[in-house]
Amino acid sequence: MKGFSGIYGVMGEFNSEGALREAARSAREHRYEQLDAFSPLPVEGLDEILGRTGSWAPAWVLTGGVIGGLTGYFLQFWGVGINYPFNVGGRPLDSWPLFIPITFELTILGGAVAAVLSLFVLNGLPQLHHPVFAVPGFERVTTDAFFLCILSTDPGFDPLLVRRFFMQETGAVAVTEMRR
Amino acid sequence: MGRKPAGLALSTGHRMIPGTAQSKEETRARAERAEEPPRLVQGVATFRSITEQISGIVLNRRHPRSWWIGFGLAFLLTMGLFYAISVLLAVGVGIWGINIPVAWGFAITNFVWWIGIGHAGTLISAILLLLLQKWRNSINRLAEAMTLFAVACAGMFPLLHLGRPWAFFWLLPYPNGMELWPQFRSALVWDVFAVSTYLTVSIFFWYTGLVPDVATLRDRAKNRFTRLIFGFMALGWRGSAKHWRNYESAYLLMAGLSTPLVLSVHSVVSFDFATAIVPGWHSTIFPPYFVAGAVYSGFAMVLNIIIPLRKWYRLENVVTEQHLDHMAKVMLATGLLLAYGYIFEIFFAWYSGDPTEQYSVVNRATGPYAPLFWLLLLVNVVLPQSLWWRSVRTRPVLLFFAALSVNVGMWMERFVIVVVSLNRDYLPSSWRMFTPTGWDWLTLVGSLGLFFALVFLFVRFLPMVTMFEVRDLLAKEKGKSS
Numbered sequence: 135m136k137g138f139s140g141i142y143g144v145m146g147e148f149n150s151e152g153a154l155r156e157a158a159r160s161a162r163e164h165r166y167e168q169l170d171a172f173s174p175l176p177v178e179g180l181d182e183i184l185g186r187t188g189s190w191a192p193a194w195v196l197t198g199g200v201i202g203g204l205t206g207y208f209l210q211f212w213g214v215g216i217n218y219p220f221n222v223g224g225r226p227l228d229s230w231p232l233f234i235p236i237t238f239e240l241t242i243l244g245g246a247v248a249a250v251l252s253l254f255v256l257n258g259l260p261q262l263h264h265p266v267f268a269v270p271g272f273e274r275v276t277t278d279a280f281f282l283c284i285l286s287t288d289p290g291f292d293p294l295l296v297r298r299f300f301m302q303e304t305g306a307v308a309v310t311e312m313r314r
Numbered sequence: 315m316g317r318k319p320a321g322l323a324l325s326t327g328h329r330m331i332p333g334t335a336q337s338k339e340e341t342r343a344r345a346e347r348a349e350e351p352p353r354l355v356q357g358v359a360t361f362r363s364i365t366e367q368i369s370g371i372v373l374n375r376r377h378p379r380s381w382w383i384g385f386g387l388a389f390l391l392t393m394g395l396f397y398a399i400s401v402l403l404a405v406g407v408g409i410w411g412i413n414i415p416v417a418w419g420f421a422i423t424n425f426v427w428w429i430g431i432g433h434a435g436t437l438i439s440a441i442l443l444l445l446l447q448k449w450r451n452s453i454n455r456l457a458e459a460m461t462l463f464a465v466a467c468a469g470m471f472p473l474l475h476l477g478r479p480w481a482f483f484w485l486l487p488y489p490n491g492m493e494l495w496p497q498f499r500s501a502l503v504w505d506v507f508a509v510s511t512y513l514t515v516s517i518f519f520w521y522t523g524l525v526p527d528v529a530t531l532r533d534r535a536k537n538r539f540t541r542l543i544f545g546f547m548a549l550g551w552r553g554s555a556k557h558w559r560n561y562e563s564a565y566l567l568m569a570g571l572s573t574p575l576v577l578s579v580h581s582v583v584s585f586d587f588a589t590a591i592v593p594g595w596h597s598t599i600f601p602p603y604f605v606a607g608a609v610y611s612g613f614a615m616v617l618n619i620i621i622p623l624r625k626w627y628r629l630e631n632v633v634t635e636q637h638l639d640h641m642a643k644v645m646l647a648t649g650l651l652l653a654y655g656y657i658f659e660i661f662f663a664w665y666s667g668d669p670t671e672q673y674s675v676v677n678r679a680t681g682p683y684a685p686l687f688w689l690l691l692l693v694n695v696v697l698p699q700s701l702w703w704r705s706v707r708t709r710p711v712l713l714f715f716a717a718l719s720v721n722v723g724m725w726m727e728r729f730v731i732v733v734v735s736l737n738r739d740y741l742p743s744s745w746r747m748f749t750p751t752g753w754d755w756l757t758l759v760g761s762l763g764l765f766f767a768l769v770f771l772f773v774r775f776l777p778m779v780t781m782f783e784v785r786d787l788l789a790k791e792k793g794k795s796s
Binding site for chain 1: 360361362365366487493494495497498499501503504507508511514515518519521522526529530532533534549550551552553554555556557558559560561562563564567568571572574575578582585782785786789
């Protein structure tokens with residue numbers, strides 16, 4: 135990392151989601167690849183600019199739902215069909231229509247548990263500390279401030295150049311260098 | 315830690331976001347274009363002003379006197395509930411008015427009523443999200459909280475009704491010394507799964523929605539202890555683009571999962587009745603009819619809570635008359651579905667050709683509980699027709715009473731379904747009246763107390779309006795106007 139390993143990245147602050155979008159676009163035009171943005175609301179079109187779209191959450195939810203559904207069905211079939219065969223009103227032991235409601239509920243439960251887990255795991259939460267929290271004014275990111283960060287892992291990263299980029303090419307109102 | 319901003323040293327104090335602070339001319343120009351729908355956030359609003367307004371309710375120490383009075387009353391009633399439960403545990407379900415044949419009495423009436431109330435929260439937060447109804451954004455948090463508390467109240471009743479509530483875990487499949495399984499082919503066991511899944515998923519959905527907002531509270535809290543608590547709850551949320559991307563995806567999927575879930579829950583509750591052969595219960599229209607009634611009473615409860623709260627906390631700019639109007643319309647529509655259900659209950663009884671089935675309808679209208687039935691039709695079907703008038707829908711006081719009428723009416727409907735069907739079935743020699751005792755009433759009123767106490771605590775300690783979604787709404791409205 136060209137000797138910048140002590141630095142996490144350089145952060146520029148913006149006043150609006152429009153300014154953030156412009157800055158991100160401009161950073162991409164300057165061939166910066168390792169970008170991260172921070173905002174008080176999901177900014178439309180930002181993911182496309184940052185070049186990272188899609189999420190693994192749907193795959194998690196599908197897996198969770200399938201596991202939940204299979205568990206639900208086999209729990210009932212095995213329980214009252216095999217483990218302790220139980221005759222209710224002369225119905226077959228694998229009376230599948232009567233197993234549908236619980237199978238359905240457990241499918242939903244599995245999917246929902248997976249959705250929450252995916253949110254934790256994919257976002258790396260819970261996390262007690264992160265370098266961005268040391269940026270002055272970062273507490274406003276949950277109110278009305280927007281930030282764009284160029285990470286030191288970027289192949290073209292140079293703190294001076296990045297700082298100059300933020301000051302001259304974007305409408306940043308403040309620029310901060312972050313240590314790890 | 316003592317790092318300074320390396321570059322420009324611009325002031326980053328208070329400032330408006332360009333474009334959101336609308337000039338007077340712009341506002342007037344919008345007002346002149348009469349075809350434009352009224353805005354969902356009224357007045358001059360910026361991200362900052364909205365965030366300050368809503369987080370201020372939680373972070374501000376002073377609370378309106380009405381909060382203290384309301385919470386105090388609800389807390390007293392909750393104590394009454396705990397007293398009634400203690401006596402129930404000590405003595406048994408004999409303290410209630412239940413008997414054979416009316417073994418379900420108030421407990422199941424209250425269960426069905428409460429769980430129905432919960433349904434509006436999920437409808438608002440999940441179904442309206444999928445239908446892209448933006449007006450849900452400022453009421454969904456409160457409605458979801460209401461769902462949780464209503465389901466908590468609901469879940470309590472069947473457990474207390476077990477007779478031996480401490481053995482409640484026998485309802486769940488677990489490896490046990492008796493080597494037995496629950497009766498998976500029974501609607502009552504389906505209910506256990508449906509309600510517990512509903513509660514779990516509702517908690518997940520609610521908490522997921524809360525994370526970005528508690529992060530806001532963490533960042534705005536002045537006091538170290540408050541910051542610590544909200545910091546833990548926010549899990550380290552920093553609003554990064556990656557966070558939002560996964561968040562939006564997972565949240566949408568949870569809404570997609572909650573939508574069939576909410577429809578299934580009251581359907582399964584209705585199976586408790588419909589799969590039985592009791593005259594007046596054994597009917598295929600029950601699932602949709604129960605779901606419509608659930609949404610109906612749920613919206614009524616949302617209105618009953620939100621109308622006083624928006625006044626006490628001056629939230630009229632985010633919970634506008636337009637919101638009330640929309641909610642009233644949903645209530646009117648589901649009320650009509652319910653009325654359709656009433657008509658078809660009568661039709662099915664006649665069409666079945668079964669004399670007991672037909673008698674159950676006659677018994678409702680002319681039997682010993684007839685006054686309740688006619689009163690139910692008045693408050694649940696006739697009075698809510700006033701919602702056809704816009705002047706009622708947009709006048710908070712009138713709407714409050716219309717919603718109250720629906721809530722009372724829905725409780726009576728549950729009572730009529732449970733008690734009036736059970737008290738006279740096939741064998742006239744076993745007919746018996748049900749008379750609630752004081753303990754029945756104390757448990758019902760106490761559950762209302764518990765519900766409202768939880769609602770009051772919620773509005774005190776957590777943001778009752780979803781701040782980031784209102785910010786999103788502002789951004790979208792701005793984008794539309796420019």
